[in-house]
Amino acid sequence: MSKQPIGVFDSGVGGTSIWKEIHGLLPNENTVYLADSKNAPYGEKSAQEILELSIKNTEYLLSVNCKMIVVACNTATTNAIDYLRENYNVPFIGIEPAIKPAALGSKSKTVGILATKGTLSSSLFHSTAENHARGIKIIEREGKGLVHLVETGHAKSTAAKKLLEDYLKPMLASGIDYLVLGCTHYPYLIPVLKELLPDGVKIIDSGEAVARQTKVVLEKNNLLNPSKEKATMQFHTNADVMVLRDLIANEQANVSYLDF
Numbered sequence: 001m002s003k004q005p006i007g008v009f010d011s012g013v014g015g016t017s018i019w020k021e022i023h024g025l026l027p028n029e030n031t032v033y034l035a036d037s038k039n040a041p042y043g044e045k046s047a048q049e050i051l052e053l054s055i056k057n058t059e060y061l062l063s064v065n066c067k068m069i070v071v072a073c074n075t076a077t078t079n080a081i082d083y084l085r086e087n088y089n090v091p092f093i094g095i096e097p098a099i100k101p102a103a104l105g106s107k108s109k110t111v112g113i114l115a116t117k118g119t120l121s122s123s124l125f126h127s128t129a130e131n132h133a134r135g136i137k138i139i140e141r142e143g144k145g146l147v148h149l150v151e152t153g154h155a156k157s158t159a160a161k162k163l164l165e166d167y168l169k170p171m172l173a174s175g176i177d178y179l180v181l182g183c184t185h186y187p188y189l190i191p192v193l194k195e196l197l198p199d200g201v202k203i204i205d206s207g208e209a210v211a212r213q214t215k216v217v218l219e220k221n222n223l224l225n226p227s228k229e230k231a232t233m234q235f236h237t238n239a240d241v242m243v244l245r246d247l248i249a250n251e252q253a254n255v256s257y258l259d260f
C-alpha cells in the first residue's frame, strides 16, 4: 500500500504550490494531482456545491488507488474536509490560512489576510481566528479575481498588480507586518506582492506546514514509501494543460487533460 500515490486536489492549478512543498520534502512519494480548473473558482460557489465538487475529486483519486488525499485548497478544506474524513477510509490532510504563526510573529499586532470569499465566510476560519489570534487585529480582504488571473497564466500581469494594490491598501494603512496568503493560488503572486509590500511585511503561506503534516500522517499510518525508485508524478487538468505545465516546471511530471 505504501507505494500507492498520494492524491492532491485543488479547484485548479494553485494547489501545485502545495504539491511542490510535498514533493520537496517527500521526493520518493508517487503523486497524482487533480486540477479542477473547469470549476474554478470554488470560492464563489455555495457550500453545497463546494462539497459536491470535493466529493467528485476525492472519488476520482480513490479510483486510482491513492493512499492519502491532500485537499490543497483552503476553500474546499473549510467546506468539505469534515464530511470527507467521516465518509472515506483514507487519511485526509487539509489546509487552513496560517493565521497562528502570523499572530505569534506579529509585532504590530496587526495581520492582513487575503483569501477567497468561501474561506473568509467559513466557520472554520472564524474559529481559528478566535482561538489563535486573540488580541490581534485582522484585516481581511477577499482576493476577488486573483484565482482567475493565476488560472489563465496572468499571475505577473499589470492586472494582478492593480488588484493587489487595491487589496493591500487598507492593510498597509492599518500597519500590518504579516500578510497571510489564505489561498493556494496566491503564492504565485509573490513576485508582484514583493514589489508592492514594504520590506518589513512578511508574507506567509501554509505550504511548508502542510508538507510536514503530510509526512507525520504518513509515518503514523505506516504509509511512507520506502522505495528509492524515481517517483511517478501524474497531473490532470480539465482545462488548459499549458498553464498547469508552466507552473509545475518539472520535466519528470506527466501532465495531461482529463475530463472529470
Ligand code: DGL
Pocket: 010, 011, 012, 014, 015, 040, 041, 042, 043, 044, 072, 073, 074, 075, 076, 116, 119, 147, 182, 183, 184, 185
Ligand atoms: N486554491 C483555492 C484555495 O486555496 C482557490 C479557491 C477558489 O477556487 O476560489 O482556496
